[in-house]
Every structure is written in structure tokens, then in C-alpha cells.
Amino acid sequence: MSAPARSRTYLARTGLSVGYLLGRARASLLASLDGQLAPFGLSGMQFAVLKHLADGSADTAAELCRFMHYDTGAMTRTLDRLEQRRLLRRERCREDRRVVFLRLTPGGRAQLPRLLAVASHVLEKHLAGFTPAEIEALTDYLGRMIDNGRAQVDNRPLHASA
Numbered sequence: 001m002s003a004p005a006r007s008r009t010y011l012a013r014t015g016l017s018v019g020y021l022l023g024r025a026r027a028s029l030l031a032s033l034d035g036q037l038a039p040f041g042l043s044g045m046q047f048a049v050l051k052h053l054a055d056g057s058a059d060t061a062a063e064l065c066r067f068m069h070y071d072t073g074a075m076t077r078t079l080d081r082l083e084q085r086r087l088l089r090r091e092r093c094r095e096d097r098r099v100v101f102l103r104l105t106p107g108g109r110a111q112l113p114r115l116l117a118v119a120s121h122v123l124e125k126h127l128a129g130f131t132p133a134e135i136e137a138l139t140d141y142l143g144r145m146i147d148n149g150r151a152q153v154d155n156r157p158l159h160a161s162a
Contacts, residue, residue: 025126032122040115041085045070045078047115050087050104054112059101087111 087108
């Protein structure tokens with residue numbers, strides 16, 4: 001039996017195949033993205049921050065941390081680097097000075113189309129050989145997993161206590 005076949009058999013027996021493969025696919029995408037963004041002096045995480053700010057998914061560090069599942073320390077360091085590179089700026093809320101909004105700078109906005117093209121290229125390479133129907137099915141499956149996860153978080157079951 002070949003190594004990949006043994007690996008698939010082991011994963012199927014342990015019941016970890018879907019989670020394991022999702023993790024490996026994510027790691028592969030991020031590693032490729034980091035490599036392709038290196039000429040821009042950016043990491044995949046930094047790109048994700050810029051993308052989420054641009055598309056309105058988040059506009060504060062706290063929202064980014066929740067949305068991206070990153071700790072506050074890592075996020076602060078990432079935002080500091082992006083601010084040093086003049087790709088984003090921090091802006092205090094006028095109504096509540098404790099709130100700090102994150103805004104793309106004109107330079108960050110100008111850089112975004114090239115960064116999105118790089119990210120699209122990385123994803124296209126990872127989906128090479130997939131038919132449009134397979135990509136649509138994968139998109140549907142992953143969307144359903146995300147929805148199921150949200151429902152599970154929203155309806156956290158009470159665990160029986162001893």
C-alpha cells in the first residue's frame with residue numbers, strides 16, 4: 001500500500017480525516033499566500049486584515065480578532081506593522097474615545113487590487129483540476145459547515161454537571 005493510501009486509511013479509521021484535511025488545506029493556502037505576498041512585504045494575515053477592512057467585515061481590532069480568531073497581541077503587532085507601512089491608520093471614535101476604528105489609507109486601498117489578484121492566483125492553483133461543479137459543491141459544503149458551526153455556537157448546549 002502506498003504512503004498516501006496508508007495515510008487515508010489511518011485518517012478514515014481515526015475519524016479525523018475531514019478536520020485534518022481542512023486544517024492541512026488551510027495551512028497550504030496560507031503558506032502559499034505568504035510566499036506569494038513576500039515581494040509586497042506582507043504576510044497572509046496582514047493581507048486578510050486589509051481585505052476585511054476593505055470589504056467591511058470589521059472595522060476595529062476587536063472585531064478582527066473575533067472574525068479571524070486571532071489573539072489580541074498578535075493582532076496589535078499586525079496592525080502596528082500595517083500602520084508603520086502606512087497601509088492603515090487608527091482613528092478614535094468621537095462618541096466613545098475607548099473605541100479605535102481602523103481605516104485603510106489611500107496607499108492601502110491602492111495596493112489592494114494587486115493583493116487580491118495574488119490571493120486569487122493562489123486559490124486558483126490550489127483548485128487546479130477541479131471542475132466548476134466541484135468548486136461549486138465544495139463552496140456549498142464549506143458554507144454549510146460554517147453555518148452549522150455558527151448554529152452550534154449560538155445554541156451552546158448545557159453540559160450536565162457532576
